[in-house]
Amino acid sequence: SEGYAKTSKSFAERFPALVTGFFFFMWYFLNVIFNILNKKVYNYFPFVSVIHLVVGVAYCLVSWGVGLPKRAPIDKELLVLLTPVAFCHALGHVMSNVSFAAVAVSFTHTIKALEPFFNAAASQFVLGHQIPLSLWFSLAPVVIGVSMASLTELSFNWIGFISAMISNIAFTYRSIYSKKAMTGMDSTNVYAYISIIALLFCLPPAIFIEGPQLMQYGFRDAIAKVGLTKFLSDLFWIGMFYHLYNQLATNTLERVAPLTHAVGNVLKRVFVIGFSIIVFGNKISTQTGIGTAIAIAGVAIYSLIKANMEEQKRKAASSPAS
Numbered sequence: 001s002e003g004y005a006k007t008s009k010s011f012a013e014r015f016p017a018l019v020t021g022f023f024f025f026m027w028y029f030l031n032v033i034f035n036i037l038n039k040k041v042y043n044y045f046p047f048v049s050v051i052h053l054v055v056g057v058a059y060c061l062v063s064w065g066v067g068l069p070k071r072a073p074i075d076k077e078l079l080v081l082l083t084p085v086a087f088c089h090a091l092g093h094v095m096s097n098v099s100f101a102a103v104a105v106s107f108t109h110t111i112k113a114l115e116p117f118f119n120a121a122a123s124q125f126v127l128g129h130q131i132p133l134s135l136w137f138s139l140a141p142v143v144i145g146v147s148m149a150s151l152t153e154l155s156f157n158w159i160g161f162i163s164a165m166i167s168n169i170a171f172t173y174r175s176i177y178s179k180k181a182m183t184g185m186d187s188t189n190v191y192a193y194i195s196i197i198a199l200l201f202c203l204p205p206a207i208f209i210e211g212p213q214l215m216q217y218g219f220r221d222a223i224a225k226v227g228l229t230k231f232l233s234d235l236f237w238i239g240m241f242y243h244l245y246n247q248l249a250t251n252t253l254e255r256v257a258p259l260t261h262a263v264g265n266v267l268k269r270v271f272v273i274g275f276s277i278i279v280f281g282n283k284i285s286t287q288t289g290i291g292t293a294i295a296i297a298g299v300a301i302y303s304l305i306k307a308n309m310e311e312q313k314r315k316a317a318s319s320p321a322s
């Protein structure tokens with residue numbers, strides 16, 4: 001009966017906004033903890049990019065093992081679609097981490113706040129979509145703000161700056177390829193497969209480039225500094241937080257429009273920047289503070305204009321021809 005149907009509605013069906021809000025909250029929460037813990041580990045053990053993926057993949061295999069979630073079968077076609085997504089995920093991840101290691105966490109996230117700018121550039125120059133001039137102008141404060149912030153950033157160095165920029169490019173391509181790989185598979189399974197393929201891309205360079213240093217002094221020095229138990233538990237937790245915040249980000253994307261997700265990602269950086277400055281007691285110059293604020297406000301304005309344009313396009317498309 002209808003009455004039965006009503007009572008059998010799930011909580012998520014009855015309160016979708018509340019559930020989406022919870023997803024955003026968890027995404028931010030896990031990301032803030034990840035960023036803080038990750039930087040603390042960097043200070044004594046700089047070889048973490050692959051560890052994040054190894055722990056994440058182990059977590060996926062265990063969850064599939066117990067059937068939570070049930071593993072969705074993958075075929076050749078989907079594998080071909082997910083491989084470029086996973087490659088960009090791996091590259092963006094490693095580059096973000098190079099930047100986190102080189103400069104203050106707050107500075108890496110300020111540069112990463114430029115990601116929507118890179119997305120707009122890719123829409124126009126790679127996908128050939130026309131981006132109106134007004135939208136380009138609305139990105140000016142973002143570029144000015146990030147430049148202001150960079151010029152007086154106390155922890156500035158080129159490695160930190162350039163690697164965060166490369167991560168912006170990689171994550172922009174990740175979103176282009178992700179759209180092509182949109183399938184019927186649920187987001188948790190998709191992210192599990194992306195993690196596995198990304199790990200396969202990272203392993204060979206990690207073994208050949210970092211392997212010798214790790215064996216010679218990496219592990220030894222880390223254990224000497226914090227002890228074996230803390231070392232292992234730190235690695236486990238940064239991997240778990242990394243995997244879970246990304247999984248939550250992917251689950252959130254399943255529930256909201258890509259633009260909402262992009263704005264949400266910028267807001268996430270505001271929290272990370274704020275908390276990392278408080279926790280690490282980083283000094284930031286007044287100009288860097290003002291520049292960061294201008295950049296973030298600029299991204300918000302850009303996103304609003306873009307949302308407005310999309311709304312008008314949608315209305316125009318659905319209005320009956322006269």
Ligand code: 3PG
Pocket residue numbers: 092093094096097112
């Ligand atoms: C990573 O390690 O991949 C970075 O934390 C990515 O940062 P983002 O998810 O905030 O872009």
